[in-house]
Amino acid sequence: MHPIIHPVYEPTTGSWQYIVVCSTTNEAAIIDPVLDFDPSTATISTASADTLLKVVSSKGYRVRYLLETHAHADHLTASFYLQQTLLQQEPPHHPEICIGNNIRQVQETVRLAYDIPTDELSQSDFDHLFADGAQFPLGQLTVSVLALPGHTPDHIGYCIGPNVFTGDSIFNPDVGSARCDFPGGDARVLYRSMKRLLALPGEWRLYTGHDYPPTTTSSTGAGGEPPRDPVAFVTVAEQRERNKHAKLESNEEEFVRWRSERDRSLREPRLLHQALQVNVRAGRLPRRTDNGLVLLGYSVRFPEILVAGG
Template sequence: MAAKPEVRCYFHAGTGTWQYLVFDPSSLEACIIDPVLDFDITSSKLGTETADELIFRINELGVIVTRIMETHAHADHLTASRYIQQKLAQDGHVPPDICIGKRIKEVQSTFAQKYGINPTELENVFDHLFDDDEHFKIGKVNCSVLYLPGHTPDHIGYMIGDNVFTGDSIFNPDVGSARCDFPNGSATDLYRSMSKLLSLPGHIRLYTGHDYPPETRTATESGQKQMAFTTVEQQNESNKHVKRGTPEASFVKWRSERDATLGEPRLLHRALQINIRAGRLPPPSKNGDRLLNIPIKEDKVLFDLMDSKL
């Protein structure tokens, strides 16, 4: 009989992000999926309260984290991967590998050009790049990589036992799906990735990367509305965007039209510049500041006026 993992779910309310700690109860080998670093956009201050709570839980459970696994280069939160890796090392643990899908190189190239990042800063910042369909183990638990593009071109998910950690490739049924308008995103690819997930056996649990509970959702007895997972069968029955029988063409048309109306994520430029570095900071400037590039929205008439010479 295949070993079954234990899953601990931690919700970051500020970004609506689910973080996961998954471990083999027999060996206590563990992985972390999509950890969050706190960031106050008004003060530009980083914070570690959320990550420190996760480290506390790791030590409380006595698990041994061997991998920190990202599903993609997030645009809505800063990753805590590097911070957690280094803190665990300081605490005497063997530093876990920071892992992501191999197509992160494409995303790094795209955003290095956009933000003027020296490509040498991005060399080998991730410890392991997963291949499509790569198999590995967490202790005695069987794990594999699922390539799930659409939201972003580098997006992957992780099947760990009878659980899939989907990132942003599918949301809970009453939320539906994620946007696809980032560079090289694709509504067609997302539909096919969601269909791939919905073709899995009905009992498989799909753990989502985010949850944004609608007002119509009923809270649990504890008063919490956020849900970490639903099953494949539940998704097939009621996902508001791609339930069983939804035509590809209608989804692609709706998703594309919807994305054209959306503003950019609040932390977009901060998140991407940190996340393509695997959670590292940019190098210090001559005066010691760590600087990120934040583009100004284009208004050609205004720009031309401000750039003109008297």
């Protein structure tokens, strides 16, 4: 059985969000939803998430799952907002927020980096933590979990029929691969995750978590790719043939060397600090201060002499 798939592109962060539906029962899952954040004004809005809710409402879908592929470092997740909004509808939906079980490692790393109080960060922020090979129902469909670490240690993909929602474990062929320099990231592990995907049947579709298409002739990629619109998926066969980093004739050692050098030259993601602190909480914001403010900190490295006085 094939699911109904609604890809929804968020252009500010280049993110693909997906609504995946069992056509028999109208039971739905939302994958990697985006909560809008403007760092210049420190304001959050829900326009992208509300677009997803409009599709759900207009089609009469019932959302059972909010599925995260990993704790994103480039956008805030809207999972908690969507969960709370859907719970208040009539009749209420009861969606569960889910992620890979290695989120525990990421939570601890982020807790230490940003000095998050222990009682503010709990594994129970997520309703389900999935291991590699786990399966669960979506209406009459079966969802299978694939561990796809490398970009982050908690990264997983969701296989639904002949479709895999890959998050950032592989990008479209002219983009290639994601960075691996976050804590717990590993270029060699990512390469092997990409090859795991490319071993799937050739006609299967790989739905990516981001796309960064060249939009003008002046912004073409290193290979001189022509301008194009964002693309949600390509087939496994297309990735095997054309992925600039992992196609059939690629070499693991060359990839690891290139990816490591490339990552050292990259700036940190624009929303890194805000995204990590929210996303390890499944989309919840930090506790308000006595003045009613929500504070998101920065993790800063500086010479020890600067803090010698305490």
